[in-house]
Amino acid sequence: MIPARPYAFAIDRLRKAGLRPTRQRLALLRLMFDGGDRHVTAEQLHAEALAAKLRVSLATVYNTLNQFTAAGLLREVVVEAGRSYFDxxxxxxxxxxxxxxxxxxxxxxxxxxxxDLPPPPAGxxxxxxxxxxxxxxxxxx
Amino acid sequence: MIPARPYAFAIDRLRKAGLRPTRQRLALLRLMFDGGDRHVTAEQLHAEALAAKLRVSLATVYNTLNQFTAAGLLREVVVEAGRSYFDxxxxxxxxxxxxxxxxxxxxxxxxxxxxDLPPPPAGxxxxxxxxxxxxxxxxxx
DNA sequence: AAATAGTCTAGAATGATTCTAGACTATTGA
DNA sequence: TCAATAGTCTAGAATCATTCTAGACTATTT
Structure with a gap:
């Protein structure tokens, strides 16, 4: 369950996404991905991070989730107005x-x-x- | 295009939904339904109402959209975090x-x-x- | 027409998310 | 190795959509 070289792997994923492997990003990445498939909100992840003694601001959690999504590491799922899950x-x-x-x-x-999906609109x-x-x-x- | 007895029809729809046919509800209902199939946000509908010289508060627009949705006259579609469309x-x-x-x-x-939709979770x-x-x-x- | 139950409103409150500006840190290259 | 730089982090303010509040207003019932 525990990867042999956990940080090396995480660092590599971040580098490939063009993101510097900072302490915060590494920790958030492992928090998200070490538990299998998950759906978390920014607030939830922030609370988990604090519980794990990682000092991160909520703004950084939001930034990081958005960067990971843009890089294809996460997928954003919108189901309710005013709440985003990251998958x-x-x-x-x-x-x-x-x-x-x-x-x-x-x-x-x-x-x-x-x-039977119709063709997408022209252009x-x-x-x-x-x-x-x-x-x-x-x-x- | 213009229904023969526009208000009578609208009043009837509201009554059937258990809502009193007030000036605001009637006007909003006609604004929404007189243009065929539409997808509007609360802000958009509010702007349209004001443009049509109807004095309605934004709170009333939200209340009305939610009441219409609960009554099955509208359907809420969520596609982006932080924005709801009413269909x-x-x-x-x-x-x-x-x-x-x-x-x-x-x-x-x-x-x-x-x-091939799998059966929904038990219960x-x-x-x-x-x-x-x-x-x-x-x-x- | 009076009583009542329901509705409307402006503005305050809430909750999620983004922005800001200054402090901090990873990377680069001499 | 270490300064220069480019990128990142943070707390708190700001923003945006939406809901709440309390008092004024209105449709319905009697």
Whole structure:
């Protein structure tokens, strides 16, 4: 579970993304990626960082998440107005969204298929297809 | 184009939704629905209302949009963190999202199909499946 | 027409996110 | 090795969308 040369690997990922491997970025990267596939908000990650004794400002967490997203290390998922999740799984897949709790859960890409997609409007190309399956618990509805 | 008894029809829709047909609600309803299928933000609708000489507060626009959504007259579409669109088309359909301009365009429901959807997690039922096809212009990218 | 229940409003409050300006740090190259 | 530089970090202010509040107003009921 624990990578043999954890920092070397993380440093390499950052370098390839054109980002200097700073203490903050390294720590945030490992916090996000050492736990498998995750969906975190900036606030959540900030709280985790503080709990792990890393001193980082919330602004840096936001900057870092945006930089990682731009570099393709993360994918941003928008499900509710006013809240962004960052997904450590950047491969082709979709999501269940629990309306009651506001939580996300991956749907493996292979399971779900989108077909008969009409051609994109003239002059544009498809950059991504997002499928959100909103589910509710019959009880708290 | 102009309905024969515009207000009577609008009043009826509101009554059926359990909402009193007030001046503000009637005007906002007609502003939204008299132009065919539309995707508007609260700010946009507020600006339109003011331009049409209707004095409404932004708070009322938000309240009204939320009430209409709860009543099933509108559908809320979230594509970008921090911005909600309200869609006057509540029938089964999906959207193209222009990343460059932030605009939405309907994809008729019949065109696109989602298949092999895994069963929803235990204890939940699917309330809606949203498909967002994000497109970009090769130029401004 | 009076009582009531519901609605509207301006402005304050909230919550997420971005900006700012100065302090700090990784990288470069002599 | 060390200064120059370019990039990064931070706390707090600023911004933006949205919701809340409390009092004034209005549709409905009696």
């Amino acid at each position: 450590t799984n950047t491969s082709d897949h979709h999501h269940f969204f629990f309306e009651a709790s506001g939580r996300l859960q991956d749907i493996p890409g292979a399971d779900l298929k989108v077909s 544009t190309t498809v950059s991504r297809v997002d499928v959100i399956v909103r589910v509710k618990s019959p009880d708290n509805n | 006057t088309n509540t029938s089964d359909h999906h959207h193209f999202f222009f990343e460059a301009s932030g605009r939405l365009q309907d994809i008729p429901g019949a065109d696109l199909k989602v298949s 939940t039922t699917v309330s809606r499946v949203d498909v967002i096809v994000r497109v970009k212009s090769p130029d401004n990218n």
